[in-house]
Amino acid sequence: MSYIVIKCGGSIIERLPNSFFQSLQELSKREIKPILIHGGGPGITSLLEKLEVETKFVNGLRYTSEEVLDTAEMVLSGSINKKLVKKMIEHGTKAVGISGVDGMLLKAKQLETTESLGFVGEVSGVNTELVISLLKKDFLPVISPIAVDEKGQSWNINADHAAAALAKSLNAPLFFITDVPGVLKDGKTITSLSSRECIELIGASVITGGMIPKVEAVLACLEAGIEQVSIINGLEENSLLRAAAGENIGTTFYNKEEFING
Ligand SMILES: Nc1ncnc2c1ncn2[C@@H]1O[C@H](COP(=O)(O)OP(=O)(O)O)[C@@H](O)[C@H]1O
Numbered sequence: 001m002s003y004i005v006i007k008c009g010g011s012i013i014e015r016l017p018n019s020f021f022q023s024l025q026e027l028s029k030r031e032i033k034p035i036l037i038h039g040g041g042p043g044i045t046s047l048l049e050k051l052e053v054e055t056k057f058v059n060g061l062r063y064t065s066e067e068v069l070d071t072a073e074m075v076l077s078g079s080i081n082k083k084l085v086k087k088m089i090e091h092g093t094k095a096v097g098i099s100g101v102d103g104m105l106l107k108a109k110q111l112e113t114t115e116s117l118g119f120v121g122e123v124s125g126v127n128t129e130l131v132i133s134l135l136k137k138d139f140l141p142v143i144s145p146i147a148v149d150e151k152g153q154s155w156n157i158n159a160d161h162a163a164a165a166l167a168k169s170l171n172a173p174l175f176f177i178t179d180v181p182g183v184l185k186d187g188k189t190i191t192s193l194s195s196r197e198c199i200e201l202i203g204a205s206v207i208t209g210g211m212i213p214k215v216e217a218v219l220a221c222l223e224a225g226i227e228q229v230s231i232i233n234g235l236e237e238n239s240l241l242r243a244a245a246g247e248n249i250g251t252t253f254y255n256k257e258e259f260i261n262g
């Protein structure tokens with residue numbers, strides 16, 4: 001069985017066109033099986049504001065205290081995960097929502113960074129058996145990026161990082177669905193990028209904020225030999241189906257240097 005991993009960003013979850021869910025339904029009937037992993041950063045921020053808990057980001061990653069962790073888990077594994085599953089059911093898809101905690105789907109350890117980020121983790125293992133068993137029964141897994149360690153401690157994983165770990169463990173192409181048409185420079189979409197160019201664009205502060213973990217995730221995938229990673233606009237009608245059909249939309253990252261501009 002072969003797979004594609006689709007990561008849907010919190011930036012657009014509330015605004016996804018119906019064609020996105022129709023595309024997932026269409027893809028789920030094909031031989032290459034889709035798996036959806038989602039974020040929900042704006043939803044977490046909005047609940048934290050209501051709770052009057054301060055929140056800050058360091059290079060696109062949220063500083064996660066115990067209180068922030070509880071809120072993130074509630075929003076990601078609760079409301080957002082179920083909202084997506086219900087939308088997919090409405091479109092005829094057999095969707096099953098699970099968090100990275102369930103069945104230790106995403107095993108975590110603390111993310112090592114220069115500045116401590118609290119309960120921000122990185123994925124140290126993926127229970128691919130669980131994902132594959134759902135797919136074999138024709139369920140489409142919808143995964144939230146809260147992970148767990150052997151002590152039963154939850155960890156907040158940036159959804160882009162979690163998507164890369166999942167794609168790497170399944171050796172699957174990865175599509176990031178977000179609110180911009182791809183990586184932008186001077187207002188224009190860069191259609192293809194190499195690893196070297198990505199690092200340069202981060203260094204030059206062209207890539208900032210939430211685009212940093214996305215590009216870090218891309219680099220991890222390319223390093224692991226994933227054939228194709230793309231960042232595409234979820235607001236564009238049928239963007240997912242078009243990208244899955246090989247159309248060159250958004251920004252595509254290839255691990256073969258000969259396909260790369262510049
Ligand atoms: N060079 C860039 N090109 C495109 N977007 C960028 C760039 N640098 C920073 N960004 C920001 O990254 C955002 C996407 O990241 P994020 O908000 O985390 O999305 P998502 O929730 O889909 O993961 C864009 O909306 C944009 O504000």
Ligand SMILES: CC(=O)N[C@@H](CCC(=O)OP(=O)(O)O)C(=O)O
Binds near residue numbers: 042044
């Ligand atoms: C550690 C970290 O940053 N976790 C993210 C998890 C959600 C996420 O990544 O959502 P998006 O895809 O919408 O950005 C957060 O707390 O916002």
